[in-house]
Amino acid sequence: MARDHEAAPQGPFGTRTFQLGRVFGISVGVDPSWFVIFALVTAMLGTRFEAQNESWPTALAWGAGLVASLLYFLSILAHEFGHSVTSQLLGLPVISITLFLFGGLARLSGEPARPRDEFLIAIAGPAVSVILGLSFLLLWIFTGNGSVVGEVCFWLGSINLVLAVFNLIPAFPLDGGHVFRALLWTVFDDLNKATRWSGLVGALFARVLIGMGIALAIFGGPQALSGGLFMAFVGWFLLRAARASVWQSRIKESLGGVRVGQAMQSLERRVDEWTTVEDVAEGVFAREGLAFVFVEDSGEVVGLVSLKAVGAVARQKRGFQRVTSVMTPLGEITRIGPRRSLFEALEKMEDSAQSVLLVAEADEVLGVLSREHIARVLQNRISLKN
Ligand SMILES: [Zn+2]
DSSP states (O other): OOOOSSOOOBOTTSOBOEEEEEETTEEEEEOHHHHHHHHHHHHHHHHHHHHHOTTSOHHHHHHHHHHHHHHHHHHHHHHHHHHHHHHHHTTOOEEEEEEETTEEEEEESSOOSSHHHHHHHHHHHHHHHHHHHHHHHHHHHHHOTTSHHHHHHHHHHHHHHHHHHHHTSSOTTSHHHHHHHHHHHHHHSOHHHHHHHHHHHHHHHHHHHHHHHHHHHHHSHHHHHHHHHHHHHHHHHHHHHHHHHHHHHHHHHHHTTOBHHHHSEETTOEEETTOBHHIIIIIIIIHHOOSEEEEEETTEEEEEEEHHHHHTSOGGGGGGSBGGGGOEEGGGSOEEOTTSBHHHHHHHHHHHTOSEEEEEETTEEEEEEEHHHHHHHHHHHHHHHO
């Protein structure tokens, strides 16, 4: 359980991201999938510049394509920084910004405190894209058609405006969906309800996008094939994200009001440091149906033993091995207060990549809380409703 607390940063597909550095205290990284889209956009631009400007040598067209592609992804980063800096200014820290297959993703450390904050954070990204788009178009007007700089600026200007418009579609979790949620939040005065409704609209839009993408790929001829497939792919990603946010808000609502102290296993069940692994396995876990037991040393609680840790010891060795050899010292387990909500506990588990938390208040250990304890509460709540 003593894992590094700087848990491996994960991209939207759960893969490890490549860290580029920290800006404004936010770690910036790229998901492996980004290299694919970077190569595709560069190739698309190289071919396009070459076809549209017959006087350009191939190397020049592809060089321009590479520069335009890099500036495009820098524009996306600037868009994400728009969200992130606003969020930080409003007191909501940002964990990371990641570039991936479908663009950029800023991970905030929680939900905004009120609808106004949600609106400002959401609108800041497209605002940056609009400013960038207009600036590049202005540069294009000054440099004119046909020149290399002019062509690159024209494409960057248009694509940034397209980016702003696409992101403003009111389909959660797109930026426009967040704006929509801020509006619903004001109307309902209930964030969970607002999330569910905007999630449903987002899922509907995602299905339309998938349908349109597939239709385009089938009936649009060979030129539209890759574009159509990509559109369907974006739709699939949005559908997944919309569903996840609806699901998360359901869980949050089901767990709402239940405190860590009400769901934890308390300190009462203990064994002393001389107990063997076998005694714990058969005497405590098998007979009492528990998954954890505290270990005390001369009357003082020093560690925690889990069913999982005991299970890892070979059966024939259990009788000769002391329980202290498989226990985790209390100091190594992340702590949480008993009055915190179960949802906060769940978030803390995700952030620290641990499945067990020590419940403690002002240095006094009170008990243990695991994912299973939370799952049990969730199960009871759901079966009560049905
Ligand atoms: Zn955005």
